[in-house]
Amino acid sequence: MFGSVRKCVNSCFVNTYIVLRNAKLHTRPDFTKNNFNVTRGYYNTLEENHIQFFYQLLGEQRVIVNVSDLERYNVDWFRHLRGNSSIVLRPKTTEEVSHILSFCNQNRLAVCPQGGNTSMVGASVPIFDEIVINTDLMNEIISLDDTSGVLVCQAGCILENLNNYVNKKDLMIPLDLGAKGSCHIGGNVSTNAGGLRLLRYGNLHGNVLGLEVVKADGEILDCLNTLKKDNTGYHLKHLFIGSEGTLGFVTKVAIQCPPKPKSINLAFLGLQTYEKVLKAYKLAKHSLGEILSAVEVMDTPTMQLVNEHLHLPSPIGDYPFYLIIETSGSNEKHDLEKLNTFLDLSLVKHFVLNGTVTSEPSKCQAIWNIRERIPEAFHKDGYVFLYDVTLPLQNYYTLVKEIREYMGNKAHRVFGFGHLGDGNLHLQITVKKYSPEIKSFIEPYIFEKVIEMNGSISAEHGIGFLKAKYLHLAKSNAAINLMQDLKDVLDPKGILNPYKVLPRE
Template sequence: MDKRWIRDGQVMDKRWTRDGQEMDKRWTRDGQEMDKRWTSGNTGLVGGSVPVFDEVVISTSLMSNIESVDELSGVVVCQAGCVLETIDQHLEQFGFMMPLDLGAKGSCHIGGNVATNAGGLRLLRYGSLQGSVLGLEAVTADGTVLDCMSSLRKDNTGYHIKNLLIGSEGTLGIITKVAILCPVRPQAISLALLSLDSFSTALATACRAKSMLGEILSSCEFIDASSMECVTKNLNLVCPVAAANCYLLLETSGSNGEHDQAKLEAFLERSMEESGVQDGTLASEPSRMSKIWQLRERLAEALLLEGYVFKQDISLPLTEYYALVEKTRLHLGNKVSRCCGYGHLGDGNLHLNITVPHYSHEVARMLEPWLWEQVAACRGSISAEHGLGFKKRNDIHFSKAASAVALMQQIKKLMDPKAILNPYKCIPDIY
């Protein structure tokens, strides 16, 4: 249709109409004009939800009902258009919480979270959505409503079809409803921030935290010196510990504040006795914890203030975790403004970020496929938690064997023979 839409027999050249009113590159919702913006959804990193050529965009924003909360089992049933933070706030009155926590929680939809098997800040404690989603409903390419809804924790009957849809990025079906097992909301939360002399010290400290804090450890986040400099300088935030080569952010959550505080204090005392741990602080007041969390959660915002950002979401063996940042820094040299790394040390997910004043074709060519080759060499994953989308679909072979990719293509062809569900995404073309 050559960049045009036809509606009711009328050609619409780059314009939309609603209720007879022309909308030139604008949307309205509830009577409010939205100039090139969305109020929710469509978040992502690899273009998984972005139309590329001739797609029709389906919005689930009106499917926003939270249908039920089982106060005995902690299972919430909700429609795909529910915003993640809204569900979490609703669960609070029942004493539960969402097992998923993301920086985009105020706008992302649970359907998209499930479709991408989103990870987040507390995967260390609560695992991925593959384990938390008990059931789902989806619409397949031929319009069939696929009912895989279940609120049972154990159901070992036949193939686990729901797991095919979780993480499929909308290429096998449109998720419309989910049932999620939610943990009890913790009564006591504490936060520790440590400054360390090296990544090897950070790794040893993280292992000690898993051993000494065990069941109450809910998050283990790594921040390197360059990332901390970026967020404090660009956003005028204050780091409450001494400057160092890297930092470790540890969160504990449990049901007994005194017990958890005692365990965390014992861990900190032991850590401060070890060489390489330079400084540390402990917080349990919500306002102070919020300020410390901003140092990690607002890093993406701070990086954008430096120009164009090449963002990479990868998963690596812990022994190779920071070595890749250092290799990339040497590889790119003075062609970039900043090369830094931060992420979820508890599960090996590294967010590698490279900033340049303006988009650079030279840097882009130097990064890919060189970076994917480095990841593949240590048997890592080129996408830890953001999927493949449009950007990485043809690079899947760096992380998956040819036989596995071929089977994915066969499944796609079986479930969506005309390739109408989120085309050009997730897996290489087969048509």
């Protein structure tokens, strides 16, 4: 029953974000200002003398003003939002970012920091005509200490490239995302990205040792510490991790990299009920202990989605729920024995109905493709409302069932999947066509239900533009006021990523 995974899924990894970004945008959203109730802030508009300053600083090759070239920087990956920026700047150094922000601050020009533009909540695209500062040319790896495992790099380094680099020294980046082939480490830090293996390695607040950040006025803040212990005053780096570019522009990152595991096993399991999912997860924690590195869950509609649109069927047949359990360790025999013990016990206790296990890299990747390519299927299923929430595990799938009942025939599909190991649910609602009426039907109802279930309205994607108006549901007035105070101190003119995170007046 638990054998090598059948070769029914494509073992060649396809990075969904690159594939779709390079594809022609077959649908172009209306301008965000037309679809959402938002008013442009009191910022100056771009003038010819401003453009000339940027040309002199960066040269014409690194200043984008052509309308057709600007499209990909103005539209978010899900094609929900569309800004109207008329210029994109591509600096290579921290000093260039400093000059840009100093100039923009003096001239009250709003800016939009942007990395790989894979944000799920509209944090990385302009809302109006903000100047886009893209980090794709800030891609230098500065140093790697393979003894301490500390990597220092520029913010524009692509996550997958960093992982490939440290792999040569038997290390790994403690962050793994479906967008790893195009997302930038600076964007990961700015959103406190979570990913598949947070269960094992924790979030970026724990893994980032230091940052270099440029403030709104152009001052360079050097917090680029590479020490694991430094208790000298306030830990300023934490202000910028997860601030989504609203408090400062991250230019360099120091991150600790754990050893690359020598033994990786992956199990793909079929289960009857969500109650059995929880029992299997609890058993996995106790049976696998220190080698447990990822626990992902998907429901039947999710599997139907990837099969229908991407021709990736379940390798074990059809079941109401699926678990992907990964182990990572240093002793292949020891790890496989522990995994087989867990699997045998899961079958005896009737937690699991069927499954397959493999340690072959290509087959492991084939299984991960099913999970990681789910967002690619969204684009082929209509307009998707996507929600990234954290819930107590007993309420994790209750939300999916309640929203499915609430939507009725108004939705084409309601499905849930996510990082069971840290309580992070990705709940998606697809409809044939967007309308303000359907959006108002869903929101804020869904967020109110999350709060009612003692959850968080954002687990790993941040607040960005799309959730800013609902921040008050999750945070007290005192907390929001303190956030605004920090914003006023660090960015008094409000030029950094306006309309994001904090509620709009």
